[in-house]
Amino acid sequence: MAEDATFRIAGLGKSFGRNEVLRGISLELRAGEVTVLMGANGAGKSTLVKIMSGIHRADSGSMALGASPFAPATPAEAMRAGVVTVHQNIDDGVVGTLDVATNLVLDRLNGAGRGTFFNPRRVRREAREVASRMGLAIDLSADVTELALADRQMVAIARAMAHEPKVMILDEPTSSLSSNEAERLFALIERLRARGVAILYISHRMSDIRRVADRIISLRDGRITGLFEKPLDYEGAVNAMLGQSLGVSGVASQAATRAIFAASGLQLAEGTPPFSLELGAGEVVAVTGLVGVGKTRLAEILFGIQAPLAGEMHLDGSPYAPATPTEAIRRGVFLVAKDRAKTGIVPDFNIYENMSLPFLPRFSHFGMARRRAERAAARRQIADLKVVCRSERDDLATLSGGNQQKVTVARWLSQFSRMLILDEPFQGVDIAARHDIAAKLRESAAKRATLLFLTELDEALETADRILVMSEHTIVGEHLNRDVDMDRLLAEVAGKGLQGAA
Amino acid sequence: MDSNLAEKPTAEMRETTPARPRLPLRALVIRYGFLALLAGLVVFFSLATRGFASPQAAVFILQSVSITGILALGVTATLVVGGFDLSIGSIATSAMMAAAYVMVILEQNAFVAVVACLAIGAFVGLINGLIICYMRVPDLLATLGMMFLLIGLQRIPTEGRSIAAGMTMPDGSTAEGTFSAAFLALGRHRFDFFIENLVPAAVVVLIVLAVLIWFFLEYTRFGRMMYAVGSNARAAEFAGAPVKAYKIWAYVISGVFASIGGILLAARLGRGDIASGNNLLLDAVAAALIGFAVLGAAKPNAFGTAIGALFVGVLLQGLTMMNVPYYTQDFVKGAVLVVALVFTFALLGRNGR
Numbered sequence: 124m125a126e127d128a129t130f131r132i133a134g135l136g137k138s139f140g141r142n143e144v145l146r147g148i149s150l151e152l153r154a155g156e157v158t159v160l161m162g163a164n165g166a167g168k169s170t171l172v173k174i175m176s177g178i179h180r181a182d183s184g185s186m187a188l189g190a191s192p193f194a195p196a197t198p199a200e201a202m203r204a205g206v207v208t209v210h211q212n213i214d215d216g217v218v219g220t221l222d223v224a225t226n227l228v229l230d231r232l233n234g235a236g237r238g239t240f241f242n243p244r245r246v247r248r249e250a251r252e253v254a255s256r257m258g259l260a261i262d263l264s265a266d267v268t269e270l271a272l273a274d275r276q277m278v279a280i281a282r283a284m285a286h287e288p289k290v291m292i293l294d295e296p297t298s299s300l301s302s303n304e305a306e307r308l309f310a311l312i313e314r315l316r317a318r319g320v321a322i323l324y325i326s327h328r329m330s331d332i333r334r335v336a337d338r339i340i341s342l343r344d345g346r347i348t349g350l351f352e353k354p355l356d357y358e359g360a361v362n363a364m365l366g367q368s369l370g371v372s373g374v375a376s377q378a379a380t381r382a383i384f385a386a387s388g389l390q391l392a393e394g395t396p397p398f399s400l401e402l403g404a405g406e407v408v409a410v411t412g413l414v415g416v417g418k419t420r421l422a423e424i425l426f427g428i429q430a431p432l433a434g435e436m437h438l439d440g441s442p443y444a445p446a447t448p449t450e451a452i453r454r455g456v457f458l459v460a461k462d463r464a465k466t467g468i469v470p471d472f473n474i475y476e477n478m479s480l481p482f483l484p485r486f487s488h489f490g491m492a493r494r495r496a497e498r499a500a501a502r503r504q505i506a507d508l509k510v511v512c513r514s515e516r517d518d519l520a521t522l523s524g525g526n527q528q529k530v531t532v533a534r535w536l537s538q539f540s541r542m543l544i545l546d547e548p549f550q551g552v553d554i555a556a557r558h559d560i561a562a563k564l565r566e567s568a569a570k571r572a573t574l575l576f577l578t579e580l581d582e583a584l585e586t587a588d589r590i591l592v593m594s595e596h597t598i599v600g601e602h603l604n605r606d607v608d609m610d611r612l613l614a615e616v617a618g619k620g621l622q623g624a625a
Numbered sequence: 626m627d628s629n630l631a632e633k634p635t636a637e638m639r640e641t642t643p644a645r646p647r648l649p650l651r652a653l654v655i656r657y658g659f660l661a662l663l664a665g666l667v668v669f670f671s672l673a674t675r676g677f678a679s680p681q682a683a684v685f686i687l688q689s690v691s692i693t694g695i696l697a698l699g700v701t702a703t704l705v706v707g708g709f710d711l712s713i714g715s716i717a718t719s720a721m722m723a724a725a726y727v728m729v730i731l732e733q734n735a736f737v738a739v740v741a742c743l744a745i746g747a748f749v750g751l752i753n754g755l756i757i758c759y760m761r762v763p764d765l766l767a768t769l770g771m772m773f774l775l776i777g778l779q780r781i782p783t784e785g786r787s788i789a790a791g792m793t794m795p796d797g798s799t800a801e802g803t804f805s806a807a808f809l810a811l812g813r814h815r816f817d818f819f820i821e822n823l824v825p826a827a828v829v830v831l832i833v834l835a836v837l838i839w840f841f842l843e844y845t846r847f848g849r850m851m852y853a854v855g856s857n858a859r860a861a862e863f864a865g866a867p868v869k870a871y872k873i874w875a876y877v878i879s880g881v882f883a884s885i886g887g888i889l890l891a892a893r894l895g896r897g898d899i900a901s902g903n904n905l906l907l908d909a910v911a912a913a914l915i916g917f918a919v920l921g922a923a924k925p926n927a928f929g930t931a932i933g934a935l936f937v938g939v940l941l942q943g944l945t946m947m948n949v950p951y952y953t954q955d956f957v958k959g960a961v962l963v964v965a966l967v968f969t970f971a972l973l974g975r976n977g978r
Contacts, residue, residue: 447867452865466859468857469857471924472853476849480850480853480860480861481864481865
């Protein structure tokens, strides 16, 4: 059995300073199999991927590709050897200022033996080949910056696949894809599997895992805690990854006590039907729907970043039409925005400075920031949300993704709000952190309206009292989270509701 | 009082419990390396030359860096918001020319001259900010353009001549005005400080402005928000900060500081000299960038900028007193800057920033 392993890792160890991230990892990847790697945030998945792809070097242990040892010093070396990685951060995979065609053949332009001169026609031709082989239907002459996030991801993956890799590492490839696009990705994975590529697939999404996994490896605190072969025991794998059985917390659906926010005739995009929205105190409402159906636009309209095409909003009975986030915050409407690295975190600031950021005026006397008060507030939030850190003065960069997300959520929980909006608050967050955040949201929801925007249905079912379904920039369905009619819900998500209404 | 007492022990525990990482030496080098180097230089020059270790020499050093230091503090504000201001040198010389013009040709008093200079600095800074924020011109390009514009503009009123009392005007008449004594005092008056006539007014202005901008950036919410804007403008916007306003204010601060530098330059020279102030921009930018390395900050900061200016001043004064030829000065400054930048980005960069 060990003979047919394409890729083998033995006793891999890695530390950053005092922090031991990998403690002796041994695993095998086999040709024509998808091995899913599961692990909570901070378990060491990203570090393992970075070592395999030549970004970091291991402190101990060895890797072997086929029969020869594999110790890449640079990502290019790993790629040439046949180990190709599609990283989680999409913008690491594409160059925004170049067009799609150039992006598709970018690393070929660096290969040895290439001419000095750039031949656009040849680039086009090669790019067309790559695109057609991958079934990519994107305008090759478009600039990558003009593409949607999901299309950029497809470009990055297509390029990686153009290398005819022996081992392919996919680091949360579906985290920003709609289910349609994810399906296209899965089709590609099947094709690669049939061609005998060994695939390491990293994901948090159970639906993905059920769809593609041949084997599952669970990682916890830098150690492998479970190896599952077919027939796969998914619950066992989750258990091994978390070290405990969390189970879906049964939500006791709460009804709203009284109305806080109301919108009528709200129109998000040209040619889409307007809709109404009412939110009450004490209820947690989740808006679910595929990527790109207007969830983020609605969140940003409520927070004053964008303006709606039409419609009126009322907050606590008085008209509400914020022109800036400043105004929204003053009215008590807070947004935990999507993509914390871009819109949430100030990387040069430590935890307490990040938490107090929107509320500095409240923490100041005559313009002077009162650090003691800031720090005390931050300590309370750290304890409340179980943020794992040494103190409130830790730099954000030292925290794991889940803990960074806790900090960004804690920022907006630290002050009283009338309406708290969270756009994809569980993105890239492990299940334990997700439970902590969800529990805290529900516990503190009594006096405000809480609105969540979630692509993952599981997350909505786990946290919300009421679920609204969005499709094509409008709301097409509403469910109380008691006995949800899953068939109807799924049909609405897929856009059936809209067609039925029309 | 009570809360003070209650707070103390926990605060101290927190200071000590997160024991320093296992590489205390490297951490120490990062944090105090530059200050140690500065102290080492002072000790070295004190031993190697006669007269370096005297109050007069210390004051002379401060005086030599006062104008570039003030400009550097201004440009620090723009660096904090993630921008850059290349026009500070020409704002300073424009202010100098304006001061001379107002007094010598318009025959106004010192107060009017100072107000006119400050207004010019604030106005140019505002224009810079508006161009950068609303016209979306990259900061380097916008301020570069402004630099050229001002270099030309400051020479137009006098048709390219320097301004001095009694100068001949383009139309053949003689200028009647003079630099007022009060204005010249800004550049020449010395305050008593233990020793009579020790501290020049320019040094006092430098120290006051350094303390002001340091306090502003470190301890007020406005300074904190400016750092947030520079570190992640979008996150600052999503936290409700008026990002553009903070950026524009940074350029206004930079412009005003540069015009203060120009006032002091005019007061020191006693004329509006079109040839002076060539080095102001580069020296000021160097001081601000050297400041990144002080205390391992790896970001623009007022204290670092002041130390950076002082460092250059100490080095040049010491070398001059050791009879190193003047033309090596720029080389030395450049070398210090390169070393400081390598220190900042290579050494600190490995910490994961």
